[in-house]
Structures are given as structure tokens and as C-alpha cells.
Amino acid sequence: MPADPTLDRLANATLLVPFESHRAPRWILDGLADGIAGVCLFHNNIDGAEQVAALNRELAAAADSPLVSLDEEGGDVTRIGQSAGSDYPGNAALGAIDDTGLTRAVHRTLGAELRALGFTLDLAPAVDVNTAADNPTIGTRSFGADADLVARHAAAAVSGLQDSGVAACAKHFPGHGATRTDSHIELPVVDADPELLARRELVPFRAAIEAGTRSVLTAHISLPGFGTPEPATLAPRVVTDLLRGELGFDGVVVSDALEMEGVSAGIGIPEAAVRALAAGCDLLCLGRFVYADQVAAVRAAIVGAVREGRLASDRLEEAAARTLELRRWTGDRAASAERPPAEVGSDAGVGLDGARRALRVDGILPPLHDPVVVELDAPPGIAVGEVPWGLSPWFPGTERVDPATAAPSAVLDRAADRDLVVVVRDAHRHAAARRLLEEVCRARPDTVVVEMGLPAWRPRCQAHISTYGAARVNGRSAAELLGAASATPVR
Structure with a gap:
């Protein structure tokens, strides 16, 4: 035809x-x-x-x-x-x-x-x-x-x-x-x-x-x-x-x-x-x-x-x-x-302002000095794709680990004699992350946890920070709260 x-x-x-x-x-x-x-x-x-x-x-x-x-x-x-x-x-x-x-x-x-x-x-x-x-x-x-x-x-x-x-x-x-x-x-x-x-x-x-x-x-x-x-x-x-x-x-x-x-x-x-x-x-x-x-x-x-x-x-x-x-x-x-x-971006401050206002802290956040920051990896959703997330731009030396294979002792040994911050993303959806985090917090009750997904679950810990998202501004606002040396990301 x-x-x-x-x-x-x-x-x-x-x-x-x-x-x-x-x-x-x-x-x-x-x-x-x-x-x-x-x-x-x-x-x-x-x-x-x-x-x-x-x-x-x-x-x-x-x-x-x-x-x-x-x-x-x-x-x-x-x-x-x-x-x-x-x-x-x-x-x-x-x-x-x-x-x-x-x-x-x-x-x-x-x-x-x-x-x-x-x-x-x-x-x-x-x-x-x-x-x-x-x-x-x-x-x-x-x-x-x-x-x-x-x-x-x-x-x-x-x-x-x-x-x-x-x-x-x-x-x-x-x-x-x-x-x-x-x-x-x-x-x-x-x-x-x-x-x-x-x-x-x-x-x-x-x-x-x-x-x-x-x-x-x-x-x-x-x-x-x-x-x-x-x-x-x-x-x-x-x-x-x-x-x-x-x-x-x-x-x-x-x-x-x-x-x-x-x-x-x-x-x-x-x-x-x-x-x-x-x-x-x-x-x-x-x-x-x-x-x-x-x-x-x-x-x-x-x-x-x-x-x-x-x-x-x-x-x-x-x-x-x-x-x-x-x-x-x-x-x-x-x-x-x-x-x-x-x-473009001349009004971008509204985004950071929003991220700062969204932060929620459960527990008592102590002053932190040169903390060890460990991120528990989480697979991105298909709609999200591979977009950077976490606190590493503001805390050089941050380590990201696979919670399915990482030993709690390795995380604890790395933070010996230093404050410990553990970053997770949608921990409620990932059993391995929950298990690892529970063991770490049991050994170190003073651990500070940063949840960059939905705060639907939390372990027993010193302080639990919810960012309600993993955007760069969410990470920066959490880093500021944790006392990062600079609010400007390290590229």
C-alpha cells in the first residue's frame, strides 16, 4: 500500500x-x-x-x-x-x-x-x-x-x-x-x-x-x-x-x-x-x-x-x-x-535553603571533630540512574562500602578513637544495610546516622539525621550540620 x-x-x-x-x-x-x-x-x-x-x-x-x-x-x-x-x-x-x-x-x-x-x-x-x-x-x-x-x-x-x-x-x-x-x-x-x-x-x-x-x-x-x-x-x-x-x-x-x-x-x-x-x-x-x-x-x-x-x-x-x-x-x-x-542558576540559593529546612534530627547531635564518614552503598532505581550522592564532596576520605560484604569490624576499626558517621540511603529497603548498621551501632552507640532516602527505619544510635533526599543540596546541608570544614564541595 x-x-x-x-x-x-x-x-x-x-x-x-x-x-x-x-x-x-x-x-x-x-x-x-x-x-x-x-x-x-x-x-x-x-x-x-x-x-x-x-x-x-x-x-x-x-x-x-x-x-x-x-x-x-x-x-x-x-x-x-x-x-x-x-x-x-x-x-x-x-x-x-x-x-x-x-x-x-x-x-x-x-x-x-x-x-x-x-x-x-x-x-x-x-x-x-x-x-x-x-x-x-x-x-x-x-x-x-x-x-x-x-x-x-x-x-x-x-x-x-x-x-x-x-x-x-x-x-x-x-x-x-x-x-x-x-x-x-x-x-x-x-x-x-x-x-x-x-x-x-x-x-x-x-x-x-x-x-x-x-x-x-x-x-x-x-x-x-x-x-x-x-x-x-x-x-x-x-x-x-x-x-x-x-x-x-x-x-x-x-x-x-x-x-x-x-x-x-x-x-x-x-x-x-x-x-x-x-x-x-x-x-x-x-x-x-x-x-x-x-x-x-x-x-x-x-x-x-x-x-x-x-x-x-x-x-x-x-x-x-x-x-x-x-x-x-x-x-x-x-x-x-x-x-x-x-x-542560569542565579536563584539557585532557594534549593539549598529548602534542603537546609528539610533536615530533621532525632536524638542528640554532639559536636564532631574530624569524623570518619562511611557510606553504605545502595543500588539506584532505574528512574534515578547513576547520579552521585553522599557526603564525600565535603568529607574527603569518605569510604563507600558494600553492606552485603563489608565486615562491621572493618568499619569500627577505621573509626577507632574518632567520631563515626554512617550514611545510608533507603535503609528500610535494604536488609544488608540494616544488619550492618545495627551491628555497628550496637558496638558504637555514639554513631551518627545520616539517612538520605526515606526515613522509614532507624537504628538505635546517638543521632539520626534525615535529609529526605540525596540531591547535592541535601548532601551539602547535612555536611554543614555535621561541621564540614567547608560548605564548598571538593571536586
Whole structure:
């Protein structure tokens, strides 16, 4: 069957695609010119402010206001802070403070930095209510476990980003906070009926919608109690009936990455794309490693589904129209919001201020002199990736150990006759870290513990410091509290 340029272009208008490198390859520039809605940048695309600003200018010149997006939540999930950690505290820290004015200011500053770098869509904030403490996907990405608190800060974060001309994207609809498995590798199940969803998961999304969020991103979760055992991204009852109908959202519905096993396992990315569009999604985030040939396969699957009658042509046209409207919104704000990269970060003090205010100390923190600092390693979540964390920039000589193999005696011997600080991250999720820390604290009750994840568990110790996140500013604020010789990180 001959190619249909109109259908191809409509299919392109629903695609948010990744690419391989620090430079835009020809297939990306040609694709944007042929109607691809936009791109999503990951760590492999970013190597400093000057590089990414130049890259984004090249992308913007390839089409009329393409969407240039990334997952920049601040806190643990950062792309622009990949090399050293984020200058902004994450949602858990902001929720612990519970100052919506600060949350809006942090996101306004973050949005201004993103806009100055050429980004127009931020796939944030996460507005999940983190009711499962052992959740491997959300954790410190959530403002908290209380629906009303999360709702207050969801609205503030959306407003802050969009104050700066960056479109916000509330995620992960209808709520990923009660899951205990990672949708990157399997389909999690949320045991919630419609009544529980309404009073818990949906409350922050209603607030984000009322605050004017330009987009909402779906979750790859199963909701059997809601009658949708398939991934929510592929469920018309979730996307069309609930989000569009009941909540009244009329902006762009973005799928979470379709390369994730929670949505495409067993059916493949092209088929997941077709089903997501049919369910009511408008913009398909393909993931990190879906490049030229696979993008072409997704486009062909969408066009084929329309020709076969499996996907209504007016549904495809509706999706394309919504993404075009979002592009126009971001384009209208470009001239007034852009600043040269040299001015980026001039308001970055708001992030450090937030991190300092989030610190919580249980117990009595004694004066420390030249402490031995030991970090217990913890594997990063897939969404987080390899981002530096810990106190080593402020305490040279800090040692990081594997809690599964490290002997308590080695930690204790290293700290003989010196104060001891042990740094952990989500200790409640890692049994080996808990065992090691309990033995160390039993032998040295004067140990100071710094928890840089969720403070859901604590050992018996002299003092327990909670940072509510592992961003660079969280580390610096803890280092200041511990009396580091300098607040300036050692590079």
C-alpha cells in the first residue's frame, strides 16, 4: 500500500522520541521537520549547560516549536544534575517542610533554568501519594503519604514550572505510590477500588488539573479493583473515562515510556503505541533507547492500525491537535522566558535553603571533630540512574562500602578513637544495610546516622539525621550540620 503523507504526519505528531548522542542526528532533525512532536533528552544527551543549550537551539530550529522535554524532577531524578547531583531538593524534602510557597519558588527557579537551556516540557512533577514505604519506584520522588499534602504541593509545583514558561506534566496517573514493584521491569498491581482511588490517588491529580497543568503522564500499573487489569496507559476506562470524563482534563495525556516492560512486555512497543492512542493518550513517550528504525516501526504500526480500522482516524487527529496546541503554548512563551546560559542558576540559593529546612534530627547531635564518614552503598532505581550522592564532596576520605560484604569490624576499626558517621540511603529497603548498621551501632552507640532516602527505619544510635533526599543540596546541608570544614564541595 502506498505511503500516506497525511497519516504519516499525524502519527509523527504523537511521538516524543529519544536519540543517541550529544548532537542531534540527521534522522531526528528530519523527523522533526516531518512532524514529530518532540524529543525527550536523557543523560546520554547532556554534557553541561553550554552543550545542551546549543543542542536544544538546533532542535528548536528544525521545526516550529517542537517539544524539547526531559525528566527533571529535582532531587534524586535529575538529568541536568547528572554529573554532581541536583541543585534542588526533591519532593520528599519539600513535603517535609510543607511550605507551598517554597515549593512554588523551587519549581519556578528550576523552570527558569530549564527554559534558559531550551527545554519546553518537563515530565514532572511526580504527584503520587507514596503510601507504600518500600515502593522501589517512587519513594523520595513523592511529596509524602498524605493525599491532601501531596495535592497542595502538586498545585504549587505545577504553577512554579509554568510560571517560567515550561509545561508541567503531573505523573503517574492514576497514582504509582501504592506499588511494590518497578514498572520498568514488570506490571505492578495497585489494590484500590474506585472509592479508595478517589480519596487517595486522585486527589493530587485533581489539584494539578485545577492548577492548570498542561499535561498528565500515565502509569503502567494494573488496577484490578477498578476493573482494569491491563496497564492503565492502555485502559480507556482510566485515560478516557476517568481522566478526561470524571476529572475533566482537556490537556495532553502523555504515556510513560513505552519501552518499559510494564506496558510493552509480550506485545512490543509498536503495538503498545497503538493501544495507548486508542485508550486516549495523545503523546507517546517512547523511552530512552528507541531510535530511528524502531521509531519508524511505531509510526508504521499507527498508520497500519488506522487503515485496518483498529484505531479511529479521528482519535489520531484529536491526539495530533492536542500536541500541536501544547507546542503553541510553549512557543508563545519562548521569547519572554529565555535567558542566556551564563545567567542560569542565579536563584539557585532557594534549593539549598529548602534542603537546609528539610533536615530533621532525632536524638542528640554532639559536636564532631574530624569524623570518619562511611557510606553504605545502595543500588539506584532505574528512574534515578547513576547520579552521585553522599557526603564525600565535603568529607574527603569518605569510604563507600558494600553492606552485603563489608565486615562491621572493618568499619569500627577505621573509626577507632574518632567520631563515626554512617550514611545510608533507603535503609528500610535494604536488609544488608540494616544488619550492618545495627551491628555497628550496637558496638558504637555514639554513631551518627545520616539517612538520605526515606526515613522509614532507624537504628538505635546517638543521632539520626534525615535529609529526605540525596540531591547535592541535601548532601551539602547535612555536611554543614555535621561541621564540614567547608560548605564548598571538593571536586
